[in-house]
Amino acid sequence: MRYLLAIPALAALAALPMVFGDYGTGLLVGLAGYVTLVTSWAMFSGPTRYISLATVAFFGVGAYTVAVLNEVLPYPLVLLCAAGIGATMALLVGLSTLRLAGIYFVIFSFGLAELVRQLITWFEVNVTGTLGRYIFLDLEAKHIYWQLLALGAATLVLSAWIRRSRLGLALRVIGDDETVAAHSGINLARTKLVLFVVSATIITLVGAIQAPRWVYVEPSIVFNPTVSFLTVIMALLGGATRLWGPLCGAVPLFLLFEWLSARFPDHFSILLGLMFMAVVYALPDGVLAAIEKVRHRGNGTSATKPAKEASA
Amino acid sequence: MSVLLETQGLTKRFGGLTAVNGVSLTVRRGEVLGLLGPNGSGKTTLMNLISGALKSSEGALLINGKDMTGSAPHRIAKAGVARTFQLVKILPSLTLEENVMVPAAFGPEGLWGRALKVQVAECLDMVGLTSRAGQQASELTYIDQKRLELARALASAPKLLLLDEWLAGLNPTELHEGIRLIRELEQTGITIIMVEHIMDAVRALCPRCAVMNSGTLIADGPTVEVLSDPHVVAAYLGEEDA
Ligand SMILES: Nc1ncnc2c1ncn2[C@@H]1O[C@H](COP(=O)(O)OP(=O)(O)OP(=O)(O)O)[C@@H](O)[C@H]1O
Ligand SMILES: [Mg+2]
Secondary structure: OHHHHHHHHHHHHHHHHHHOOHHHHHHHHHHHHHHHHHHHHHHHHHHHOOOOOOHHHHHHHHHHHHHHHOOOOOHHHHHHHHHHHHHHHHHHHHHHHOOOOHHHHHHHHHHHHHHHHHHHHHHHHHHHOOOOEEOOOOOOHHHHHHHHHHHHHHHHHHHHHHHHOHHHHHHHHHHHOHHHHHHOOOOHHHHHHHHHHHHHHHHHHHHHHHHHHOOEEOHHHHOOOHHHHHHHHHHHHHOOOOOOHHHHHHHHHHHHHHHHHHHOHHHHHHHHHHHHHHHHHHOOOHHHHHHHHHHHHHHOOOOOOOHHHHHO | OOEEEEEEEEEEEEOOEEEEEEEEEEEEOOOEEEEEOOOOOOHHHHHHHHHOOOOOOEEEEEEOOEEOOOOOHHHHHHOOEEEOOOOOOOOOOOEHHHHHHHHHHHOOOOOOOHHHHHHHHHHHHHOOOHHHOOOEHHHOOHHHHHHHHHHHHHOOOOOEEEEEOOOOOOOHHHHHHHHHHHHHHHHOOOEEEEEOOOHHHHHHHOOEEEEEEOOEEEEEEEHHHHHHOHHHHHHHOOOOOO
């Protein structure tokens, strides 16, 4: 039943560019991009509670792959290459870092984006002798939006499927207690690695699909750390452990940031930081959990504890 | 009876401290072995070595005739070893049902679907938690958490069950109930190693006993003989439970 409802909903979303003008379609691209980024980020970080700041490392690699290959290969193959490179990079990074404890992982993941950016810059300057590339692809904003919409929908479906699968159960157990997980027969390293690679591959694809919007690309543009931070705030606001949480966080925050960056371009970073603290402080489990909590209180069903205390 | 577990000179050092020192132990299928010793004598560390939570500094670990020295805990779990923890560990954000599901799904049997449901129901029933299957585990009282932990350990249908002071902290009625539960388990032919300080429970449940002191095995044999061994009595001198 609910799956059938998804078809008209998707069709309506796909028709939006016809209703909105160019500016509106541009917003839709950004929105669909962030919803997909945040949903795929939460796929790994939600249940495992590893806060990854590597989002832009993969996103940027996706975009850069398109910048390098767009004149060499047909577009579908370019996307395939981007996905392959993202997955390989995630595999290597995952193998070397997923044994780290939470806090070290955060720092490493942040450093990774910077490292990749410096490597590409060095390579472009010293080997190819060019810094900055052009993307000439005959893709309008609405084409990009449709691709992101399809990827976003696929990501949600995948996310829902993982939740019901063995893998989803394993991830929730790992999030609760790694010792119990291991002694129950769960291969910690492999489970985390699989999810990290899947999540990072989708993130890479978002970067690749969005790249043609820039036309001109250089490392400092595509490896902007704000992307990583925004992704985390959006996921935390919506609730990273819920299927629809990322979407609920990404939509309002994206629109808010869009408005803020137009209105207060000089103070954007400060506002971003304040927002981050406000979200973590006021809604540590996201809006969906908070709404549920208020509802429970309203119904007087205090016997069932809200999710927050349960996971503490 | 065939040998299920064999440790050969198992040793674990933490820096300068040797917590387990050259322990060689053989456990046959269907045996129930009590592991005794004063506080800090290395009992939990030995359990951690057997379950793979810790890697031994020296020595070998054979499970079911297979060398599993240095194996990761999930491999040992898959080989049929289940355990409870001295400080009870439940999965707080999961329901009771889901808690028990985990080792059944990921352990040696790898159940899913209907078979998994049946197994989970059976294990919850065994410890008397059926009526609370859908509740979140964080809501349980201490004794019920212990019950849940036992149900979870049993859900993988283990060959070897490691209980680390599972009876500790229970009141007399609960203790009685706990002893009855373990005796029921024994009837199923499962192999158990239980660390225990409560001597009445050891006498009631364990035909065989091993005693550790400062990391070394100082006695191993029929419970009645071991408990009257002068070395064991000396090791326990001043211990409140002895
Ligand atoms: N991870 C660790 N790091 C350092 N030392 C440890 C570690 N685990 C245990 N020890 C030490 O090893 C020794 C044996 O500890 P263990 O927990 O095995 O004793 P035990 O026999 O289980 O005691 P109890 O009856 O109190 O549970 C103790 O001195 C303890 O402090
Ligand atoms: Mg102990």
